Amino acid sequence: MRRLRITFLTPAALVTLALFAIPMGIVVAYSLLSRGAYGGVVLPWTLDNYSRVFDPLYGQIVWRSLWIAAVSTLLCLVLGFPIALYIARAQRRRALLLNLVMLPFWTSFLIRTYAWMFLLRDTGLVNSALESLHLIRNPLPLLFNDGAVILGLVYGYLPFMVLPLYATLEKLDPALIDAAQDLGATPWVTLWKIVVPLSRSGMLAGGLLVFIPCLGAYLTPDLLGGGKSVMVGNLVQNQFTTARDWPFGSAVSLLLMAAVLLLVLRILGRREQTLL
Amino acid sequence: MKRFLSVYAAGIYAFLYLPLFVLAVFSFNSSKFAVWRGFTWHWYLDCFHSQALIEATAHSLIIAICATVFSTVIGTLAGYSLWKRRLPWLTNSLYLTLLTPEIVTGISLLAFFQWIFRFLHWHLGLHTVILAHISFSLAYVVIVILARLRTFDPALEEAALDLGANEWQVFRYVTVPNLLPGIAAAALLCFTVSFDDYVITSLVAGVDSETLPMVIYAMARKGVNPMVNALSAMITFGLGALILLAGRFQKEESA
Numbered sequence: 001m002r003r004l005r006i007t008f009l010t011p012a013a014l015v016t017l018a019l020f021a022i023p024m025g026i027v028v029a030y031s032l033l034s035r036g037a038y039g040g041v042v043l044p045w046t047l048d049n050y051s052r053v054f055d056p057l058y059g060q061i062v063w064r065s066l067w068i069a070a071v072s073t074l075l076c077l078v079l080g081f082p083i084a085l086y087i088a089r090a091q092r093r094r095a096l097l098l099n100l101v102m103l104p105f106w107t108s109f110l111i112r113t114y115a116w117m118f119l120l121r122d123t124g125l126v127n128s129a130l131e132s133l134h135l136i137r138n139p140l141p142l143l144f145n146d147g148a149v150i151l152g153l154v155y156g157y158l159p160f161m162v163l164p165l166y167a168t169l170e171k172l173d174p175a176l177i178d179a180a181q182d183l184g185a186t187p188w189v190t191l192w193k194i195v196v197p198l199s200r201s202g203m204l205a206g207g208l209l210v211f212i213p214c215l216g217a218y219l220t221p222d223l224l225g226g227g228k229s230v231m232v233g234n235l236v237q238n239q240f241t242t243a244r245d246w247p248f249g250s251a252v253s254l255l256l257m258a259a260v261l262l263l264v265l266r267i268l269g270r271r272e273q274t275l276l
Numbered sequence: 277m278k279r280f281l282s283v284y285a286a287g288i289y290a291f292l293y294l295p296l297f298v299l300a301v302f303s304f305n306s307s308k309f310a311v312w313r314g315f316t317w318h319w320y321l322d323c324f325h326s327q328a329l330i331e332a333t334a335h336s337l338i339i340a341i342c343a344t345v346f347s348t349v350i351g352t353l354a355g356y357s358l359w360k361r362r363l364p365w366l367t368n369s370l371y372l373t374l375l376t377p378e379i380v381t382g383i384s385l386l387a388f389f390q391w392i393f394r395f396l397h398w399h400l401g402l403h404t405v406i407l408a409h410i411s412f413s414l415a416y417v418v419i420v421i422l423a424r425l426r427t428f429d430p431a432l433e434e435a436a437l438d439l440g441a442n443e444w445q446v447f448r449y450v451t452v453p454n455l456l457p458g459i460a461a462a463a464l465l466c467f468t469v470s471f472d473d474y475v476i477t478s479l480v481a482g483v484d485s486e487t488l489p490m491v492i493y494a495m496a497r498k499g500v501n502p503m504v505n506a507l508s509a510m511i512t513f514g515l516g517a518l519i520l521l522a523g524r525f526q527k528e529e530s531a
Contacts, residue, residue: 012351
């Protein structure tokens with residue numbers, strides 16, 4: 001048995017080691033090195049790359065990423081809670097209703113982002129429609145701003161919020177709701193005082209699953225935010241391509257990873273296995 | 277409240293599907309702009325006549341198929357072993373690959389490949405993209421396989437062992453046949469995540485290994501191009517169908 005198990009595990013362990021652990025280790029090393037004259041990495045060892053992240057110029061990008069991710073997560077929660085409740089309380093076809101929420105997530109993220117470009121740009125559908133109705137004369141600047149980025153993130157990650165919320169709401173004992181109503185609570189009071197507090201774990205898990213990808217988002221701010229709405233992900237990409245400052249890009253990546261790990265450990269630390 | 281919820285749910289489903297639906301409808305619009313001017317197949321024909329698109333599609337297919345085969349085999353074996361006995365460091369590392377922001381995975385692999393190239397005479401190309409895709413799709417396979425194994429009765433394996441089968445025979449003739457729907461579902465998921473990836477791919481692809489999402493990205497950046505609408509409609513439809521198929525496999529009871 002032992003030998004079979006080791007044989008079976010070796011390829012996966014090798015892949016994880018060679019294509020995840022070692023690359024991450026290289027990023028750690030690079031983040032502590034200096035930038036070479038032609039873009040490579042050179043000695044000496046230094047911590048400068050980390051202190052530069054707190055430079056106001058970059059600090060601003062970090063703050064912007066944090067608040068865009070926070071607003072997107074909050075919007076996902078507000079939008080996702082009722083739909084999760086609806087699915088959890090549906091009499092039949094719950095699996096179908098849930099899969100309908102999940103399905104777009106599995107199709108191309110790039111294309112779903114592009115769909116909003118098609119709708120929002122100056123010659124896009126929304127502006128064309130408004131113009132042909134003579135409601136506006138000049139196109140509204142809908143694309144290339146923070147609002148468009150938040151919209152894109154909410155659109156992209158809403159399913160991640162609905163799934164864990166549904167899982168907790170579905171397990172909620174209906175007798176509790178009946179009891180509240182028997183005792184004279186209106187539906188809204190029941191919702192606010194019983195259902196919402198009891199779905200706290202689902203909200204935390206959903207919040208985490210949405211906040212993490214939003215914080216590290218690259219494609220959405222790149223396409224929907226244009227050059228104006230830069231987030232941490234774009235900063236990293238830029239350092240590894242045009243700016244050719246790999247050490248600094250590595251340091252930013254690692255701080256991003258640290259933020260992700262901290263969140264995961266804090267929120268999920270106590271009940272590791274329930275999420276995935 | 278119930279009425280409110282139903283109306284609200286309809287609104288959310290519209291929010292999720294309408295943008296894609298509108299995109300698909302306008303892929304048949306004869307005008308370049310978002311004003312309906314009549315029906316045309318023109319943009320679809322353009323797609324099929326574009327040498328660059330055909331080449332990029334070929335690249336995407338090669339990458340997705342290779343990554344799927346490797347990930348599915350490696351992930352199935354690993355999932356099975358992890359089901360037998362937990363191995364927290366491997367499970368946690370796999371989950372961590374899922375939580376790592378794509379851009380970080382991308383640059384770490386880029387840095388890794390560039391470092392390797394100091395010793396090997398290699399350069400970025402299809403092979404580096406395939407390796408990158410294996411690394412991020414492996415976790416999906418393990419999760420799907422583990423989920424499938426939760427409904428698998430270990431007594432079946434014990435019975436086979438009692439009847440004289442060895443470990444390998446048990447796996448090959450008892451477990452794998454039972455796992456097949458899960459393996460198929462995992463493979464389909466792998467294929468879709470690989471076929472669709474842009475962020476990681478764009479970082480580790482070479483100049484001669486442009487994939488379909490990379491071409492779409494470049495076209496979308498450049499401005500109005502109805503060919504993107506047509507391509508999007510085809511890809512969304514294709515991937516959607518694969519996912520529905522994967523769902524079918526996953527649900528299918530092992531009776």
